[in-house]
Amino acid sequence: MMPAHVDTLILxxxxxxxxxxxxxxxxxxxTILLLEAGPDYGSLHEGHWPRELLDARRIPVSHDWGYDSGPFLPGRRVAYERARVIGGCSAHNGCSAVWGTHWDYDGWAAAGNAGWSAGEVLPLLQAVDRRLKVRRYEAEEIPPYQRAVHDAARAAGFAASADMNDMAEDEAVAYCPVNNQRGIRWNTAFAYLDPVRNRRGLTIRGSALINRLLLERGRVAGAEAIIDGTLHEVRARRTVLAAGAYGSPAILLRSGIGDPRLIEPHGLRVAHALPGVGRNLQDHPAVAVAFPGSRELEAASAAFERSHWTPEELVIVKARSRQARESFDLHLFSEGGRVADGSDAWRWQIYAAGLLPRSRGQLRLASVDPAAAPLIEHRHLSDAEGHDLAVLADGVELIRQLASQTPLARWLGAPFDAAILGDRRAREGWIRARVVHYWHPAGSCAMGSDPAAGAVVDARGKIHGLEDGYVADASIMPALPRANTNIPTVLVAERIASWLT
Ligand SMILES: Cc1cc2nc3c(=O)[nH]c(=O)nc-3n(C[C@H](O)[C@H](O)[C@H](O)COP(=O)(O)OP(=O)(O)OC[C@H]3O[C@@H](n4cnc5c(N)ncnc54)[C@H](O)[C@@H]3O)c2cc1C
Known part of the structure; x- marks a missing residue:
């Protein structure tokens, strides 16, 4: 049964x-109602979860919204993967469980967001790790290619990290902590919902597409959702939007909340002017350098694969570009193994990702239809100072240095694009043509104190200028942490839950 009124409505x-x-x-x-557009497969032990969502080795695309760069990258299409299933992206992601540095959270607090300093969020990060069953691999569990990347980084002068999530640690090479349990991707539905699924008053409804918020006399009174082809209204004492960095601003804009210039052209009434909605969109820009690899590497990897469980991303180098200030500003990470197309082909790559991007993008509505994809314009490498491009150019140079160290050089060979990568100008053009993202969109409903300066929610996640309406997901991060964003997003939920309960 779908309740028509609840205390807390989560979208x-x-x-x-x-x-x-x-x-x-x-x-x-x-009483709580949780509405999700994708399917709810129930608790793990009921056994209805599709195998590919459980297998933490590979990233499946079976439950994806299908978003992409649309008209914004002429000549190419970049997919912006987002999961449409209970658990969201935590149910199809890479399981790297990374916190970032204390500068990241202290930066959020210093920007006027009380309660978010590193000291204050540390116990919550620890709680998230326990919930998500975060574990560390032993060295012998690391596949040969990843091991070689680790050894090459050591040979290039990077210290071996004792703990990737030491928030004071600067440059180092680390085995990445992961949230999987015996190979099962431990998503937040397993971690947080399964223990309470039978609680009275909690209703979880999948296949519910949220159209818009209901606004009444300056407060968020609930939401409108399409369930089984029928439009439903649910009223609530308080409503929390948690539809992610693309979904949350799109729902706000459809509700008439945002910049009037983005709302009125769609024939919608402006219910509440809030200029920051959809702005400040960020992701870590990333670029991959590909290598031919050798028969020996394939043979070593195939032998390891026969006796071990082999996930893809296990080693991360925290590195400084020449633009870095107080700490590292790059992740270098490898991706290697069989191409997932059933052939015998192998692929060997090393990525550089800039962790403190200055470029900002924007999300807008393409249509008022809740089933239509929004227009997502990331504008990677667009900052006027050229900071983000310079960081990635240094990252590619560091990849060249890693790949030339014996542990990797003996296996990888020179990069396919070696001639271009050696020349700084040519390298920059090469990066611009290939830049992608690190799957970490955030910031599109940023928290902060001043709505005129672009803040959408206050430090407690409450929507500026409206009562009883909150946003709690990756969209409220004012700036990206130097981290993959899954754990920091769960931290956002923990922090806001601590204030709502
Ligand atoms: C392929 C991939 C790999 C990644 N790998 C890693 C990794 O290894 N480590 C890491 O730390 N981070 C990783 N990330 C990033 C991380 O998973 C995300 O930052 C994080 O999960 C975002 O959480 P969220 O709650 O903000 O959004 P989501 O998890 O996307 O949740 C939003 C939910 O809202 C639903 N929704 C949206 N719109 C509507 C609507 N109109 N009606 C109803 N429901 C709606 C969606 O279906 C979704 O379930 C990865 C992401 C992807 C996509």
């Missing part, structure tokens, strides 16, 4: 939405 059963629903269910007697 989007993704990474943050599941965590939030689980925490509020545990800590309060609220």
């Amino acid at each position: 989007g059963g993704g990474t943050a939405g599941c965590a939030l629903a689980g925490l509020i269910a545990e800590r309060s007697s609220d």
